[in-house]
Amino acid sequence: TMAMSSSPTSVDPHYHTFAPNETLGIHMYDRLIERDPLNNLIPGLALSWKLIDDSTWELKLRQGVKFHDGSAFTAADVAYTFARVPTVVNSPGSFSIYTKTVVAMETPDPYTVRMKTNGIYPLLPVDLTNVFIIPKNLGPNPATEEFNSGRNAAGTGAFRMVSYKQGERVELERNDAWWGSKPHWQHLTIRMIPNDGARTAALLAGDVQLIEFVPTADATRLRADKRVTLAEIASQRIVYLWLDRSRGGPTPFITGPNGEALTVNPLNDKRVRQALTIAINRPAIVERVMEGAAYAAGQFVAPGTWGHAPGLNPPTSDVARAKALLAEAGYPNGLRITLHGPNDRYVNDGKIIQAIGQMWSRIGVQTTVDAITWPNYIARANKQDFSAYLLAWGFGEATNPLRALVYTFSPAKGWGAVNRGRYSNPEFDGLVDRLMVTADEAQREKLVIEATRIAMEDVALIPLHLQQNIWAMRAGLAFVPRADEDTRVMDLRPAP
Amino acid sequence: MNEPVIEPVIELRGVSKRFGKHLDAAARLTRGLRRSLGATVPDQVVRAVDSVDLTIAKGEVVGLVGESGCGKSTIGRMVAGIMPPSDGQVVWKGRDITAMPLDAMRKATLAVQMIFQDPYASLNPRMRVEDIIGEAPRVHGMIPKGGGDDYIDAQMRRAGLDPAYKRRYPHQFSGGQRQRIGIARALAVQPEFLVCDEAVAALDVSIQAQILNLFMDLREQLDLTYLFISHDLGVVEHLSDRVVIMYLGRIVEEAPAEEIFARPNHPYTQALLSEVPRIDTRKRQFTAIKGEIPSPLNPPSGCHFHPRCPAAMAACREQAPVLREVAPGHRSACHLNAA
Amino acid sequence: MSHTLTVEGLATHFHTRAGVVKAVDGVSFHVDRGEVLGLVGESGSGKTVTGFSLIGLVEPPGRIAAGRILFHGQDITALPEEELRQLRGNRIAMIFQDPMMTLNPVLRIDTQMMETVHAHAKVSNAEARARSRDALGMVGIPSPEERLSAYPHQFSGGMRQRVAIAIALLHRPELIIADEPTTALDVTIQAQILAEVQKLAREHGTALIWITHDLSVVAGLADRIAVMYAGRIVETGAVVDVLDAPLHPYTAGLIGSVPSRNKRGTRLRQIPGMTPQLINLPAGCAFRTRCASATAECEADPPETFPAFGRAVRCFHQQAEAS
Amino acid sequence: MSTTAGIAREETPFRRFTSEFAESPLAVLGLVIVVIVAVLALAAPFITPQNPYDLAQLDIMDGRLAPGSKSMDGLVFWLGTDDQGRDMLSGIIYGLRISLGVGVGSAIIAGVIGSALGLAAAYFGGKVETAIMRLVDLQLSFPAILVALMILAVLGKGVLNVMLALVLVEWARYARTARGAALVERRREYIEAAECLALPRWRLLAFHLLPNCMPPLIVIGTIQIARAITLEATLSFLGLGVPITEPSLGLLIANGYQYMLSGKYWISFYPGIALLVTIIAINLVGDQLRDVLNPRLKR
Amino acid sequence: MTTWIFRRLIQAIFVVLAMTVIVFIGVNVIGDPVEILISPQADQAERARAVIALGLDRPLWEQYGRFLWNAVQGDLGKSFVFNEPALRLIAQRMPATMELAVTAVLLSIVLGIPLGLYAGLRPNSFAGRSIMAGSIFGFSLPSFWVGLMLIMVFAVQLGWLPSTGRGQTATLFGVQWSFLTRDGLAHMLMPALNLSLGNIALVLRLTRAGARENMPMDYVKFARAKGLSPVRVVFVHVMKNITIPIVTVIGLEFGSTVAFAVVTESVFAWPGMGKLIIDSINVLDRPVIVAYLMMIVFLFITINLLVDLLYTVLDPRVRLESRE
Numbered sequence A: 001t002m003a004m005s006s007s008p009t010s011v012d013p014h015y016h017t018f019a020p021n022e023t024l025g026i027h028m029y030d031r032l033i034e035r036d037p038l039n040n041l042i043p044g045l046a047l048s049w050k051l052i053d054d055s056t057w058e059l060k061l062r063q064g065v066k067f068h069d070g071s072a073f074t075a076a077d078v079a080y081t082f083a084r085v086p087t088v089v090n091s092p093g094s095f096s097i098y099t100k101t102v103v104a105m106e107t108p109d110p111y112t113v114r115m116k117t118n119g120i121y122p123l124l125p126v127d128l129t130n131v132f133i134i135p136k137n138l139g140p141n142p143a144t145e146e147f148n149s150g151r152n153a154a155g156t157g158a159f160r161m162v163s164y165k166q167g168e169r170v171e172l173e174r175n176d177a178w179w180g181s182k183p184h185w186q187h188l189t190i191r192m193i194p195n196d197g198a199r200t201a202a203l204l205a206g207d208v209q210l211i212e213f214v215p216t217a218d219a220t221r222l223r224a225d226k227r228v229t230l231a232e233i234a235s236q237r238i239v240y241l242w243l244d245r246s247r248g249g250p251t252p253f254i255t256g257p258n259g260e261a262l263t264v265n266p267l268n269d270k271r272v273r274q275a276l277t278i279a280i281n282r283p284a285i286v287e288r289v290m291e292g293a294a295y296a297a298g299q300f301v302a303p304g305t306w307g308h309a310p311g312l313n314p315p316t317s318d319v320a321r322a323k324a325l326l327a328e329a330g331y332p333n334g335l336r337i338t339l340h341g342p343n344d345r346y347v348n349d350g351k352i353i354q355a356i357g358q359m360w361s362r363i364g365v366q367t368t369v370d371a372i373t374w375p376n377y378i379a380r381a382n383k384q385d386f387s388a389y390l391l392a393w394g395f396g397e398a399t400n401p402l403r404a405l406v407y408t409f410s411p412a413k414g415w416g417a418v419n420r421g422r423y424s425n426p427e428f429d430g431l432v433d434r435l436m437v438t439a440d441e442a443q444r445e446k447l448v449i450e451a452t453r454i455a456m457e458d459v460a461l462i463p464l465h466l467q468q469n470i471w472a473m474r475a476g477l478a479f480v481p482r483a484d485e486d487t488r489v490m491d492l493r494p495a496p
Numbered sequence B: 001m002n003e004p005v006i007e008p009v010i011e012l013r014g015v016s017k018r019f020g021k022h023l024d025a026a027a028r029l030t031r032g033l034r035r036s037l038g039a040t041v042p043d044q045v046v047r048a049v050d051s052v053d054l055t056i057a058k059g060e061v062v063g064l065v066g067e068s069g070c071g072k073s074t075i076g077r078m079v080a081g082i083m084p085p086s087d088g089q090v091v092w093k094g095r096d097i098t099a100m101p102l103d104a105m106r107k108a109t110l111a112v113q114m115i116f117q118d119p120y121a122s123l124n125p126r127m128r129v130e131d132i133i134g135e136a137p138r139v140h141g142m143i144p145k146g147g148g149d150d151y152i153d154a155q156m157r158r159a160g161l162d163p164a165y166k167r168r169y170p171h172q173f174s175g176g177q178r179q180r181i182g183i184a185r186a187l188a189v190q191p192e193f194l195v196c197d198e199a200v201a202a203l204d205v206s207i208q209a210q211i212l213n214l215f216m217d218l219r220e221q222l223d224l225t226y227l228f229i230s231h232d233l234g235v236v237e238h239l240s241d242r243v244v245i246m247y248l249g250r251i252v253e254e255a256p257a258e259e260i261f262a263r264p265n266h267p268y269t270q271a272l273l274s275e276v277p278r279i280d281t282r283k284r285q286f287t288a289i290k291g292e293i294p295s296p297l298n299p300p301s302g303c304h305f306h307p308r309c310p311a312a313m314a315a316c317r318e319q320a321p322v323l324r325e326v327a328p329g330h331r332s333a334c335h336l337n338a339a
Numbered sequence C: 001m002s003h004t005l006t007v008e009g010l011a012t013h014f015h016t017r018a019g020v021v022k023a024v025d026g027v028s029f030h031v032d033r034g035e036v037l038g039l040v041g042e043s044g045s046g047k048t049v050t051g052f053s054l055i056g057l058v059e060p061p062g063r064i065a066a067g068r069i070l071f072h073g074q075d076i077t078a079l080p081e082e083e084l085r086q087l088r089g090n091r092i093a094m095i096f097q098d099p100m101m102t103l104n105p106v107l108r109i110d111t112q113m114m115e116t117v118h119a120h121a122k123v124s125n126a127e128a129r130a131r132s133r134d135a136l137g138m139v140g141i142p143s144p145e146e147r148l149s150a151y152p153h154q155f156s157g158g159m160r161q162r163v164a165i166a167i168a169l170l171h172r173p174e175l176i177i178a179d180e181p182t183t184a185l186d187v188t189i190q191a192q193i194l195a196e197v198q199k200l201a202r203e204h205g206t207a208l209i210w211i212t213h214d215l216s217v218v219a220g221l222a223d224r225i226a227v228m229y230a231g232r233i234v235e236t237g238a239v240v241d242v243l244d245a246p247l248h249p250y251t252a253g254l255i256g257s258v259p260s261r262n263k264r265g266t267r268l269r270q271i272p273g274m275t276p277q278l279i280n281l282p283a284g285c286a287f288r289t290r291c292a293s294a295t296a297e298c299e300a301d302p303p304e305t306f307p308a309f310g311r312a313v314r315c316f317h318q319q320a321e322a323s
Numbered sequence D: 001m002s003t004t005a006g007i008a009r010e011e012t013p014f015r016r017f018t019s020e021f022a023e024s025p026l027a028v029l030g031l032v033i034v035v036i037v038a039v040l041a042l043a044a045p046f047i048t049p050q051n052p053y054d055l056a057q058l059d060i061m062d063g064r065l066a067p068g069s070k071s072m073d074g075l076v077f078w079l080g081t082d083d084q085g086r087d088m089l090s091g092i093i094y095g096l097r098i099s100l101g102v103g104v105g106s107a108i109i110a111g112v113i114g115s116a117l118g119l120a121a122a123y124f125g126g127k128v129e130t131a132i133m134r135l136v137d138l139q140l141s142f143p144a145i146l147v148a149l150m151i152l153a154v155l156g157k158g159v160l161n162v163m164l165a166l167v168l169v170e171w172a173r174y175a176r177t178a179r180g181a182a183l184v185e186r187r188r189e190y191i192e193a194a195e196c197l198a199l200p201r202w203r204l205l206a207f208h209l210l211p212n213c214m215p216p217l218i219v220i221g222t223i224q225i226a227r228a229i230t231l232e233a234t235l236s237f238l239g240l241g242v243p244i245t246e247p248s249l250g251l252l253i254a255n256g257y258q259y260m261l262s263g264k265y266w267i268s269f270y271p272g273i274a275l276l277v278t279i280i281a282i283n284l285v286g287d288q289l290r291d292v293l294n295p296r297l298k299r
Numbered sequence E: 001m002t003t004w005i006f007r008r009l010i011q012a013i014f015v016v017l018a019m020t021v022i023v024f025i026g027v028n029v030i031g032d033p034v035e036i037l038i039s040p041q042a043d044q045a046e047r048a049r050a051v052i053a054l055g056l057d058r059p060l061w062e063q064y065g066r067f068l069w070n071a072v073q074g075d076l077g078k079s080f081v082f083n084e085p086a087l088r089l090i091a092q093r094m095p096a097t098m099e100l101a102v103t104a105v106l107l108s109i110v111l112g113i114p115l116g117l118y119a120g121l122r123p124n125s126f127a128g129r130s131i132m133a134g135s136i137f138g139f140s141l142p143s144f145w146v147g148l149m150l151i152m153v154f155a156v157q158l159g160w161l162p163s164t165g166r167g168q169t170a171t172l173f174g175v176q177w178s179f180l181t182r183d184g185l186a187h188m189l190m191p192a193l194n195l196s197l198g199n200i201a202l203v204l205r206l207t208r209a210g211a212r213e214n215m216p217m218d219y220v221k222f223a224r225a226k227g228l229s230p231v232r233v234v235f236v237h238v239m240k241n242i243t244i245p246i247v248t249v250i251g252l253e254f255g256s257t258v259a260f261a262v263v264t265e266s267v268f269a270w271p272g273m274g275k276l277i278i279d280s281i282n283v284l285d286r287p288v289i290v291a292y293l294m295m296i297v298f299l300f301i302t303i304n305l306l307v308d309l310l311y312t313v314l315d316p317r318v319r320l321e322s323r324e
């Protein structure tokens, strides 16, 4: 038995791009390309993939794989899956974002697939790590409800579904015909226990063997508890602050030190942004707020990861220099600012912004902290309602945040989609444009590092830390923690 | 015995009062539905008072007698101007109260005061006696705001209360004393007319006599007119010049007091008088009028009394008798008189 | 000579926060078979408490402080609760003042009647029902069979009081204590009930204690009368004697203040002052503060005197014969 | 029931009420606690060692210190600190201020609005009554917590919003109670007497009807204060409610709840105790008020 | 009776209309469901597609009209999140909540009435006073706090009871119930107790007040004067009168209990409607919110109906104007 932190919304693997659905999905379905715990691509249902020309990827498929319903896995199933993804009705978050770059598909033989993209698209293999393959004999337009009821719930995965109780539990049975190494567990029950305390309590009480998303407050204690073991790893989720750059004139939540209105947006002044970022004592946040379960960040990816810019360390906090920078920018008496953030979304989100509030106050920026529930928060954030606000971004590889977060907001291109601060820097955009048409890995890493430097030096946003992912299990078990936040029971085994 | 013709102070002309339940949309809907299905649905209307004519002359004491629920209090309230009639007119010194301008209406309301049955419920428990008595004179400018202590003392003394008690609250008085406070409160606005609704029913016999005496004294001192409502025939007989007998919302008989006790005309009056226990009749045989008092929601047809009347005839069932003079100043509503 | 009920020196006191309320303080009287005793007095004089004392239903903070209650020679005050319970409703019944309150509003009439039958007799349900129906018929309720399955609220006050009387009659009690059962009723209805009660005493020989403040009712109904004032019986005697020739000034005042005893339109004779508070009442005649003939002597308790056969008075200044 | 003629001391209803109230030592204790709590809450800025709402005075480096520890600049945290380095003692006193303020404030506003509508409904009857009472029914047919959840989801957090939500949730109870009481009182003869004396309507409503409808309103008032405080705590616990930098007792508990399992009990234990004591004290007072002011329990 | 049903119906329609309008406007004000549901990786085109798929591109009044039209035909829409009919989702979750709420109410009756009766009959005894003092705790303790404490003590420290979840279930009438299995009952004990605590106190106090009010009444004394045994007086005469207000209040509180299950369910991870609604509010899953609230309204109306019917059984004075 394991406990998840939030409930999947469906068993349909293509219904909703939602992490809990993925967690459930990886136990029942396989993808063409999988990720290893450190997010490197490894063979899944595809044994190999390569570019055969600028716009065509060729994948060689694994042979002898069987679906739960007994049918054999072939290239036709891949084609069927790709055809089905965009047709899922009412999907609130469609998987077509991963499939739509594939404009055509050929299946020269049952174990080869050729995917054609529109121009060069180096990220296709990464996209493929998101798409679960379903068998073609589900027929045209299989309904989402039929997956939930179990009738359509046939994948190639390590477990087959026995029953699904929405919001409560999923019962799974080991698929002994699975191609991967045989999971240790014959039966798997996934329970949904969204309440953090309850989840921990369930583990302590022995009701479940594994829990994900251990709250940082409990982690400290659990580390000391003999009944349980923890598994931890740095994640690829960066927590950062946006600063409003969408306005030339005054921004709504910043006023002068005595509450007087300003005529300009001080955040457009790089010195102000620098002051704000160096005012933050990241190690203190990591140690006190996150209780050690995070890594202070000065860029998007952790050291040692592809795309990490060497030497771009977390800014060290320096109250004096921050004050000086503010004065230099024309605000010797500081500013007043309201820092917004959600209170129910990210690990310790409310606490982080309070801590930042303390730190900013020390450099003369009197900070009011306002934490809002997520729905309201995100809707307002999308409308650029705030001046300074906290968000987090999980990504699979280093180019992603550059393209999605920092690139100029451009709906037509589909880039900068979540650039809520509306940062825009042509020099940076140029680099990313080049990056996206470069296939050579080394060249690409260089471009990534350069772009990252530009963004960080210009304080496009204020990176705070990378979260640490923590799992806890009963003593005597071992689990492989993953950077991508997925929980795979296949990786849970008795400790050697 | 002819009353000298003097001006009537108050006149009820064809006055009726109906109480109905307010029908909400749903209730109207069902009623409509039932009616459309052909069912007869009676309206839930109580005819508490049904076309009553009554004239009270200045200085007169009129006793109003009847059984529980027959509409005595309702008449009293309409006379006192705290309940508008559904039909008919209440005429105060020749002018219809409801048609008066506001100012005159207030004067008329003040001129008719009411003494209530329950000495406990009729005084606001959260006010001091001096405020209970003094509030209205102050509001109506008879005495200065915040002043007029002498006036209040005088009212209390007149009602037989020690003014030393004026800073007390009602719960600190006995029933008889409270009734006196109520009287003082009414007298403080200098009324001409008092409606006494069962004013002594709740009091002990010995205290009752004190209050009745007070009423009689006041009548002499202040030239008051009374409508004296009671179910105690002994009290009514002692006090009233004229007696009006009601049964189920209608006046069945009215006559000068001596006349009615000597020669009751209506069968109901006769039954009533014969059943009253009297201290002078010893070890008597009680007999009873058959039947219960019918519900005013659904009164019998014709003469309301016919189901209980020993002399009921066919006509009584169909037609309501009208009040007819059977002797000078003595009117009765019975078909027997027509025959 | 054995009376149905003999009460000797009964005292019932309530121990309240404010002090001891001597609601009944040394009361003695008796009733015989078929006799109607009228117990008269003003509000708060202790009539109801006397009634409850007789059937052992005085509730805390009250308790019987002294005296004996002999029912056929047996002292009720000494009986254990269970035996007392078997007397109640069986050989001694009580009818209460307010007919609207005495019946349980949520139980049907038959339930309330049959449970009384079952409480004292081991009979079948059908038998209990039959008895209940007969009792209802006896008090003049039309179509008793149908009325049995009605609820109290479907009855008028007079009918409810008759149901209460019927319940009292179920076991043909030897003694009925009726606590102002007609006070809340209309004249015509009162007459109906009085008629039935009279018949009962006459036909079954039931002894009746009729509690009331209305002298006129007692005059018509009772054989003997006992006048209560402030927890004591100040005067007893045959109705005719007491009403025509009261010996106690209070009795005289009471009779004098009845309107029909006065000439129409004249001032009534009134007793000055107010009924006394029973809390911490000083010794002596409680009436002396209102009494015209009171003297210093009255500060002592007046003893009971027996000026004539069957009469008893507690007063130092008995009124002259005839008024 | 029977009356006193010879009492020398002037016995006002208020005096009678206080002496009856004082009969229960438990209720008096409750009242004393309520008073102390109220004084603490009012005087909070003058007595707390720290202003827990001023971020500049907090230091996360002082976070989660056990009771009795010293801060870096020498301040002693008698009840420890929370994760933000907030002195729990100061936090609790300020939290009381918010909780009590929200509770009392919303109860008073709801009480005034509700009683006014209830009285009007009872006195005027007819269409006015139907309209008001339908609204009351509508309000009461939704569970309070859901209504509050929805309102706060729409309005967002904030002390004023919480109060608004509580007022919206609570007014109907007052209206119903006030109407019930007024319907009874309106039939009393002293009201008829006042009408007979041609007193103006407003006077009748304000000086005759209202004061006599107060007892049940006071009783539900105290109970609603307690309910409001609990509800606010629950809302804050569910993440809607007051802003995180100005925690009420409920939010303090909710914050500390995460640390329950890690042994840092004080973060939620002490605010919990404070909340408990306050609510119990208010309820004790309300209980006794209910008994003292209930006419039906009077002999 | 007919009048009464009409009245209820009219009222229900008004409530439902008012409620749906509020929800539509409210959800619109709070935010945009698509923003919450959609994958963070999605681009603008995908976002626009989702908005159209969910019909959120139409003006609000049109969405509302469409909803009403469908609702009249019995279709409350599909959940944005789960892509299943909202009603079915709720129906799936309802048994869990219902059994929890019903158990809680039963607990409150079973514990509340005897205790309250005792305290009412012996108001001045030590035990009576203690019961009353204890009952203050019942409604003073915020339920989330009690829930946590229960888990801390009984599950974590003592390990007697399972901490969270619903445990084993068994099927009856095609629905899964926990109360049919031992394991299920063990899981249910704490949450039910937690949920019922306030109600126990309430029932207890009502019973006590009822006993205190009824005992001095004339009819009780008359019953004793009839020679009835004290047991019959208390358990037949007094109890039946006390039951009336208790039934009303329990009826009214049942709705609140169902609603308050929100808190208990989130503490105990009980997979009922409460959690569903909180989640739905969080992600602005409008069809589910509307369907849930409709369900609650329906529940309230049904309960009111039952209470009224019970009333006529218990209190003959209320006869639904049937005798005309």
Ligand SMILES: Nc1ncnc2c1ncn2[C@@H]1O[C@H](COP(=O)(O)OP(=O)(O)OP(=O)(O)O)[C@@H](O)[C@H]1O
Pocket: B019, B020, B046, B047, B048, B066, B067, B068, B069, B070, B071, B072, B073, B074, B075, B231, B296
């Ligand atoms: N406000 C009211 N609403 C509805 N019905 C009323 C109202 N007031 C009086 N009635 C009804 O009108 C009828 C007459 O009532 P009223 O009070 O005048 O009788 P009454 O003769 O004074 O009786 P009682 O001797 O009992 O005081 C009764 O049936 C009563 O139920």
Ligand SMILES: Nc1ncnc2c1ncn2[C@@H]1O[C@H](COP(=O)(O)OP(=O)(O)OP(=O)(O)O)[C@@H](O)[C@H]1O
Pocket: C014, C016, C021, C022, C023, C041, C042, C043, C044, C045, C046, C047, C048, C049, C050, C060, C061, C062, C213, C278, D001, D002
């Ligand atoms: N439970 C009690 N506690 C304290 N005093 C009581 C109690 N019951 C009765 N009394 C007091 O005992 C006295 C006698 O009361 P009782 O009811 O016997 O009077 P009563 O003659 O029946 O009067 P009424 O004519 O009003 O019925 C009263 O002064 C009353 O206040």
Ligand SMILES: [Mg+2]
Pocket: B072, B073, B074, B197, B198
């Ligand atoms: Mg009347």
Ligand SMILES: [Mg+2]
Pocket: C047, C048, C049, C097, C179
């Ligand atoms: Mg009595």
